[in-house]
Amino acid sequence: MTDIASAPPTVTLRELSGLPELALTPPLARAVWGETDTPEDPVLLHVLHRAGGLVAGALDAQGQLRAYLVGLPTREAGVQHSHRLGVHPQWRRQGLGERLKAFQRQWCVARGITRVTWTFDPLLLANAHLNVRRLGATVDTYLPDYYGEMAGINAGVPSDRFEAVWVLDGDRAQQGVRELWPAGEALHPLRDELPATVPDAVTVRVPADYSRLRREDLAHARAWRAASGPLFARLFAQGHRLVDVDLPGQRYLLRRSTAG
Template sequence: MNELEKIIWGMDSTIPYHQTITAVKNGGLILGAYLDNELVGFQYSFAGFDGKMSYLCSHMLGVHPKYQHLGIGKMLKLMQKEEALKMGYRLITWTFDPLESVNGYFNIRKLGAVGKKYIENCYEQMEDNLNTGLPSDRLLAEWWITSTHVEKRENNNLQHLLPDKSNQTAYWAVNEKGLPIVKEIILSNHELPEYLFVPIPINIQEIKKIDFPLALDWRLKTRQILNYYFQRNWFIIDFWKETDKNKPINYYILSSGKGGGDKL
């Protein structure tokens, strides 16, 4: 597992073997995906407690670069869910970068996790290939694995909704480099619709390489938007994936919790 960690994240430091063994013996879980006896993916979780309830804290999920986009990550998460249910857990949590569209789509749309908490600079300065440079802000994903919201995920979605002026939290445009920019953010708590759309770039890594100050601007403005609405009891309920290839933006969908389809 340690060698696969290095390949996936490009870091020399890995989780100590004795730590994973101790975690598994005390309510944690490690699962692996194998191809011809080669470990190509894994997930590592440990037991968590917030003072009120126990849950499974999913710390790492990774797939070898050669085998990504083949459904292995989803397979590992579904197996994690199955094993967690056997162990008596109702909730699995993890953190992810809210600007990484692929992760947002997978966690929120495909799995049915929800987001209610934004953590600024969660891991301080990170030096791996994906995270270096930007503040390590994270969304806390809550995956309520016994809920109807999760069980009916494939058929219960908000993809029929369309982002428009009435439900936007930010207006965006494309600059002379062909990159999306935030022109104006909209923070309001009066006469709002049932759902709000929060834009994020489809490819934040490309923006980091071409225009780092713009990537930082996306970080800070997304932070401001999500913190504002989370503090007013809105939460991320779905992920809207843009189908127009000329629009370099996807969206998180925020819910006020008033809709019948939002019961967890």
């Protein structure tokens, strides 16, 4: 896990509080998810912060918000739901997303929260790499069209989502992901069917850049969604979890769950 102290000195990671600071989040949300995005109202975030939720941000030396995260309390004691994590397009590939998740982990552990959940697009390879490979979360739930019809950068395809589960005091989060990948070609959702007898370890191909595919070939992006969704849902129903991501190889590793 990247330590918060490794962040550049020109970026400060901390909780956001007060309406003036929270009012910085809507412009950033629109820069991240598009001008048609509907950001959270700063007053609502103010109430959320007061009620025990987490609103954290990365601010530059001029006090401009460059990334932010929103964590919601849940009905389950010791569980937080991470609703938003966005990094300004000009500040990506600098590790701010991972640093904010590290901040969230420390914040939660200090308050007795041991599990964090969130959703992400099943076909966004880079997001899966951060969530599963870098942070150590796992996925065993597929949520079809979870947010309904969306606008902005998510427009045009069903809003299917994976639900990630991050066990903060687990081995994966504390010691890193150590998975042995099986030999052989990964299943390609557009070409391959799951075998009648599914092995304990399955690898699945995903697009290299689904966001770009959505922009440049919407029909192909929809085909990926339609083919991959039932495949993932079937694997989860048979007890598999997404446990690792091969970023250069553009593939996921799903393994039948074991205890722990």
